[in-house]
Amino acid sequence: MKVVALGSAALALGTALVAGAGAASAADLPARVYTKAPPMLVQAYNWTGFYAGVNAGVGFGRSKTDLAVPGLGDEHSRLGGLGALGGAQIGYNLQTGNFLGLGNIVFGVEADIQGADLQDNRTCYYFCAPGAGAAINQKLDWFGTARGRVGIASGPVFSYFTGGFAYGNVKTTITDLSGLTAPSTFSSTRTGWTIGSGVEAALGGNWTGKVEYLYVDLGTQSGINTAVPYTYSSEIREHIFRAGLNYRFGGTGVYAPEPVANWTGFYIGGNGGGATALNKSSLQDGAVNEKFNLSPDGYFGGAQIGYNWQAANWVWGLEADIQGGSLKDNFACLNSCDVATSTLIAFNQKMEWFGTVRGRLGYSVGSSLFYATGGLAYGNVKTQLSGANGPGIPIDESFSHTKVGYAVGGGIESPFDLFGWFGKNWTSKTEYLFVDLGKSTDSVSAVPGLTFTTHAQEHMLRTGLNYHFNSPVVAKY
Numbered sequence: 001m002k003v004v005a006l007g008s009a010a011l012a013l014g015t016a017l018v019a020g021a022g023a024a025s026a027a028d029l030p031a032r033v034y035t036k037a038p039p040m041l042v043q044a045y046n047w048t049g050f051y052a053g054v055n056a057g058v059g060f061g062r063s064k065t066d067l068a069v070p071g072l073g074d075e076h077s078r079l080g081g082l083g084a085l086g087g088a089q090i091g092y093n094l095q096t097g098n099f100l101g102l103g104n105i106v107f108g109v110e111a112d113i114q115g116a117d118l119q120d121n122r123t124c125y126y127f128c129a130p131g132a133g134a135a136i137n138q139k140l141d142w143f144g145t146a147r148g149r150v151g152i153a154s155g156p157v158f159s160y161f162t163g164g165f166a167y168g169n170v171k172t173t174i175t176d177l178s179g180l181t182a183p184s185t186f187s188s189t190r191t192g193w194t195i196g197s198g199v200e201a202a203l204g205g206n207w208t209g210k211v212e213y214l215y216v217d218l219g220t221q222s223g224i225n226t227a228v229p230y231t232y233s234s235e236i237r238e239h240i241f242r243a244g245l246n247y248r249f250g251g252t253g254v255y256a257p258e259p260v261a262n263w264t265g266f267y268i269g270g271n272g273g274g275a276t277a278l279n280k281s282s283l284q285d286g287a288v289n290e291k292f293n294l295s296p297d298g299y300f301g302g303a304q305i306g307y308n309w310q311a312a313n314w315v316w317g318l319e320a321d322i323q324g325g326s327l328k329d330n331f332a333c334l335n336s337c338d339v340a341t342s343t344l345i346a347f348n349q350k351m352e353w354f355g356t357v358r359g360r361l362g363y364s365v366g367s368s369l370f371y372a373t374g375g376l377a378y379g380n381v382k383t384q385l386s387g388a389n390g391p392g393i394p395i396d397e398s399f400s401h402t403k404v405g406y407a408v409g410g411g412i413e414s415p416f417d418l419f420g421w422f423g424k425n426w427t428s429k430t431e432y433l434f435v436d437l438g439k440s441t442d443s444v445s446a447v448p449g450l451t452f453t454t455h456a457q458e459h460m461l462r463t464g465l466n467y468h469f470n471s472p473v474v475a476k477y
Contacts, residue, residue, distance in 0.1 A: 045153070045155045045156040045202060046095050047093040047095045047104075047106045047108075047153050047158055047248075048093055048094055048095045049092070049093060049248055049249055050090075050091070050092050050248075050249040051090070051091055051092070051093070051208075051246045051247060051248045051249060052088070052089070052090045052091075052246065052247060052249075053088065053089055053090075053208075053244055053245050053246035053247060054086070054087070054088050054089075054244065054245055055086065055087060055088070055089060055112070055114075055210075055212075055242045055243060055244035055245070056084070056085070056086040056242060056243065056244075057084075057085055057086075057240065057241050057242025057243060058082070058083070058084055058085065058241055058242075058434075058459075059082075059083065059085050059116060059118050059140075059238055059239060059240040059241065059242075060080050060081060060082040060083070060118060060238070060239055060276075060278050060459070061078075061079055061080045061081045061082075061118060061120065061138070061140065061236070061237060061238050061239075062078050062080055062237045062238075062239060062276055062278070062295050062297065063078055063079045063080070063138070063234045063235055063236050063237050063238075064076065064078055064234070064235045064237075064331060065077065065078065065079045065123075065136070065138075065232075065233070065234040065235075066231075066232070066233050066234075067125050067126075067134055067136070067174070067230055067231075067232055068230060068231045069126065069134075069228065069229070069230045070229065070230075072126060072336060072338065073126070073336030073337045073338035073343070073344070074333075074337050074338070075125040075126060075333060075334055075335075075336065075337045076331065076332065076333055076337065077123065077292035077293055077294070077331065077332035077333075077334065078292075078293050078294075078295045078329070078331060078332070079120045079123055079136065079138045079234060079293065080120050080278040080293045080295060081118035081119040081120040081138060081139060081140060082118065082120075082278055083116060083117035083118040083119055084116070084117055085114050085115065085116040085117070085118070085240065085242065086114065086115060087112055087113050087114035087115060087144075088112065088113060089110055089111065089112035089244065089246070090110070090111055090112075091108055091109055091110030091111065091149070091246075092108060092109055093106050093107070093108040093149075094106065094107045094108065095153060103152040103153050103154040103155075104152070104153045104154075105150070105151075105152060105153075106149070106150070106151055106152070106153045106158055106160070107148070107149070107150050108148070108149040108150070108160075109146075109147070109148055109149070110145075110146075110147050110148075110149055110162070111144070111145070111146045111147075112144055112145055113142070113144040114142060114143050114144060115141070115142050116140055116141055116142055116143060116168075117139075117141065118139065118140040118141075118238065119137070119138070119139040119140075120136070120137070120138050120139075120293070121137040121138075121139075122280065122291050123135070123136045123138075123291055123292055123293065124136070124177075124289070124290060124291045124292075125290065125292075125334070126290075126336065127287065127288050127289070127290060127335075127336075128177065128288070128289045128290050128291065129287045129288060129289065131177060131178050131179070132177060132178055133177040133178075133289075133290075134174055134175070134176060134177065134230070135174070135175045135177060136172065136173070136174050136175075137172070137173045137174075137175070138170070138171070138172040138173075138234065139170070139171050139172075140168055140169065140170055140236075140238060141169055141171070142168060142169055143166065143167065143168025143169070143216065143218075143238070144166070144167055144168065145164060145165065145166045145167075145194050145214070145216070146164050146165045147162045147163055147164030147165070147194060148162065148163060148164055149161070149162045150162075154414075154415065154416075155415075156201055156202030156208075156366060156368065157199065157200075157201045157202075157368055157412075157414040157415070158199070158200045158201070158208075159197075159198075159199045159428075159430070160197065160198055160199070160200070161195075161196075161197050162194075162195070162196050162197065162198065162212075162214070163193070163194060163195040163196070164193065164194060165191070165192075165193060165194070166191070166192045166193055166194040166216045166217070166218060167189065167190065167191045167192070167218075168189070168190060168216070168218055168238075169187070169188070169189050169190070170187070170188060170190055170218060170221055170236050171185065171186070171187040172185070172186045172187070172221060172223075172232070172234060173185045173186075174186075174225070174230075174232060176228060180227075180228075181225065181227040181228055184223065184225045184232075186221055186222075186223040186232065188221060190218040190219055190221065190236060191218070191219070192216065192217045192218040192219050192236075193216075193217050194214050194215060194216045194217070195214070195215055196212060196213045196214035196215055196240070197212070197213060198210050198211055198212030198213065198430070199211060199412050199414075199430040200246070201365070201368040201370070201412055201414055202365065202366070202368070203245075203365050203370075204365060206247050206248045206249070207245065207246070207247055207248075208245075208246045208248060209243070209244070209245055209246075209370060209412070210243065210244045210245075210246065210412075211242075211243050211244075211410070211411060211412055211430055211431075211432060212240075212241075212242055212243075212244065213239075213240065213241055213432070213461045214238075214239075214240040214242075215237070215238070215239060215240075216237070216238040216239075216240060217236070217237055218236035218237075218238070219235075219236060220233055220234065220235050220236070221233070221234045221236055222234070239276050239459065241432050241459060241461065243410065259366070259367075260312070260313055260364050260366065260367075261364055261366070261367040261369070261415075262310065262470060263308040263310050263315045263317075263364060263369060263468075263470075264308055264309055264310045264470055265307065265308060265468060265469050265470030266305075266306070266307050266468075266469045266470070267305070267306055267307075267308070267427075267466045267467060267468045267469065268303070268304070268305045268306075268466070268467055269303065269304050269305075269464050269465050269466035269467060270301070270302070270303050270304070270464060270465060271301065271302060271303070271304060271321070271323075271429075271431075271462045271463065271464030271465075272299070272300070272301035272302075272462060272463065272464075273299070273300060273301075273460060273461050273462025273463060274297075274298070274299050274300070274460070274461060274462075275296075275297070275298065275299075275300055275325065275327055275351075275458050275459065275460040275461075276295060276296075276297045276327075276458070276459055277294070277295050277296045277297070277327065277329070277349075277351065277456065277457060277458045277459070278293055278295055278457055278459070279293060279294040279295065279296070279349065279381075279454050279455055279456050279457060280293060280454070280455045280457075281293060281294045281332075281347075281452070281453060281454040281455070282452070282453045283334055283335065283345065283444075283450060283451070283452055284450070284451050284453070285447070285449040285450040285451065286449060288335075288450065290334050290335070292332060292334060293332075294329050294332055294347055294349040294383070294454060295329045295331075296327035296328050296329045296349050296350060296351050296458075297327060297328070297329060298325055298326040298327040298328055299325060299326055300323045300324060300325030300326070300327070300354075300460070300462075301323065301324065301325075302321055302322050302323035302324060302355075303321065303322060304319055304320065304321035304464065304466070305319070305320055305321075306318055306319035306320065306360070306466075308360075310364070313363050313364045313365070314361075314362075314363060314364075315360070315361075315362045315363070315364055315369055315371070316359070316360065316361045316362070317359070317360045318357075318358070318359055318360070319356075319357075319358050319359075319360055319373070320355070320356070320357045320358075321355055321356055322353070322355040323353060323354050323355060324352065324353050325351060325352060325353065325354070326352070327350060327351040327352070327458070328348070328349070328350045329347070329348070329349050330346075330347070330348040330349075332346070332347040333345070333346045333347070333387075334347075335387070335389070341390070341391075342388040342390055342391045342393075343387075343388065343389065343390055344387040344388060345385055345386070345387045345389075345395055345444075346385070346386050346387050347383060347384070347385060348383070348384040348386070349381065349382070349383045349384075349454070350381075350382045350383075351379060351380065351381050351382075351456070351458065352380060352382070353379060353380055354377065354378065354379025354380070354435060354437075354458070355377070355378055355379065356375060356376060356377045356378075356407045356433070356435070357375050357376045358373045358374055358375030358376070358407060359373065359374060359375050360372070360373045361373075362413075367414060367415050368412060368413070368414040369412070369413040369414070369427075370410075370412055371410060371411060371412075371413065372408075372409070372410045373407075373408070373409050373410060373411070373431070373433075374406070374407060374408040374409070375406065375407060376404065376405075376406065376407070377404070377405050377406055377407035377435045377436070377437060378402065378403065378404045378405070378437070379402070379403060379435070379437055379456070379458075380400065380401070380402045380403075381400070381401055381403060381437065381440070381454070381456045382398065382399070382400040382401075383398070383399050383400075383452070383454060384397075384398045385397045385398070385399075385444065385452065389446055389447045393446055393447075394446065395444065395446045395447070396446075397442075397444060397445065397446070399440070399442040399452065401440045403437035403438050403440065403456060404437070404438075405435065405436045405437040405438045405456075406435075406436055407433050407434065407435045407436075408433070408434050409431060409432045409433035409434060409460075410431070410432060411429050411430055411431030411432065412429065412430055413427050413428070413429035413466070414427060414428060414429075415427055415428075416428035416465060425467055425468050425469070426465060426466070426467055426468075427465070427466045427468065428463065428464065428465055428466075429463065429464050429465075429466065430461075430462075430463050431461070431462055431463075431464070432459075432460065432461050433458075433459075433460040433462070434457070434458070434459055434460075435456075435457070435458040435459075435460065436456070436457050437456035437457070437458075438455065438456065439453060439454070439455045439456075440453070440454060440456075441453045
């Protein structure tokens with residue numbers, strides 16, 4: 001122990017002598033000039049500034065439409081012109097300070113113009129037998145909006161609500177299949193309002209990508225044909241689902257690219273959102289061929305579980321979910337819908353649960369994942385028919401089918417840390433899904449030979465939270 005102590009003392013003495021010699025030598029050198037190290041690039045993102053971009057998506061109508069013919073009845077259902085749309089947008093954002101630890105508030109204005117092919121040309125009322133009936137063709141071929149946007153930005157991810165003015169051209173043609181009168185056309189450029197929500201995220205450089213839902217109300221279109229005669233009215237309501245690409249001309253923040261998140265591993269979570277169906281339906285026998293839409297609409301919620309694999313920025317995975325909901329449509333009434341003569345069939349269609357098992361393929365830009373998804377879907381569709389086929393012939397039947405089909409869609413997933421309560425394991429996602437559960441056909445026993453057919457197709461927008469067990473890399477702002 002004494003040898004070790006002496007060795008340590010000698011080492012300390014030697015070190016002191018070397019330090020002293022170094023200090024003496026330094027005294028003979030000219031003074032050094034020190035400069036500050038260059039500041040590190042700050043991880044920041046500022047949404048302030050002008051932007052312009054393009055978008056594309058799908059849309060469809062859910063327009064309550066009524067056709068009343070004196071002495072014959074008052075049939076009604078929802079017109080729904082499903083089709084593609086695309087256009088361009090321009091806007092300006094102003095980013096303000098942090099709000100209650102949630103992130104920076106962003107206010108903005110945006111205007112867009114869209115070309116569209118949203119057309120329903122299959123709806124046909126009043127039996128639609130050879131030489132009898134009224135065929136309806138409704139089309140929205142263009143529309144636009146001018147809206148405000150407000151939301152919260154967490155670095156390069158901006159979640160927002162939007163609403164404002166809407167306008168568009170609606171053209172409706174009603175053709176008398178008996179050939180006694182010429183077709184009637186009601187066409188007008190209509191104005192109204194819109195509301196919706198979306199999420200936008202940085203893609204790199206000045207580019208951002210977004211997914212967005214809009215509900216568009218263009219008021220009520222109406223008209224009268226005195227020759228037949230009949231009265232027509234349609235509440236023009238459109239659902240718009242679109243993805244967009246923006247180029248930002250402004251922004252004062254310096255943005256250092258984030259490290260790519262580690263998405264590999266298991267995750268679980270919950271979700272909630274809204275859905276609207278456009279279920280092409282019909283009543284058919286030897287003398288009847290009425291075609292119309294049933295459109296269950298409502299809210300749903302559920303849970304998901306999944307696993308991701310990753311190679312560089314590419315991410316692929318599997319996800320399964322189960323949902324409960326309150327989707328319902330009880331508006332439609334066909335088969336004359338004449339209470340006085342007890343000739344009517346009223347419909348009440350519901351979709352109360354569904355689920356999917358899907359693959360996901362995406363690309364991670366920093367800690368945001370842009371992905372497409374598709375796979376198996378299943379769910380239950382129940383339809384209640386009630387009314388009468390004349391005095392003393394009641395109709396009261398229910399058809400329930402659990403169907404299997406497919407689902408396709410896409411979304412954005414990004415970090416989530418509300419009030420600091422959540423950590424780097426949590427993400428939020430906004431996702432659009434189209435679910436097709438196929439056709440079902442049933443016989444209406446009260447009317448021999450009459451069949452009811454419906455094709456279940458749902459459009460869904462949902463937001464979810466996921467907990468990742470792999471602790472993904474998330475940059476802080």
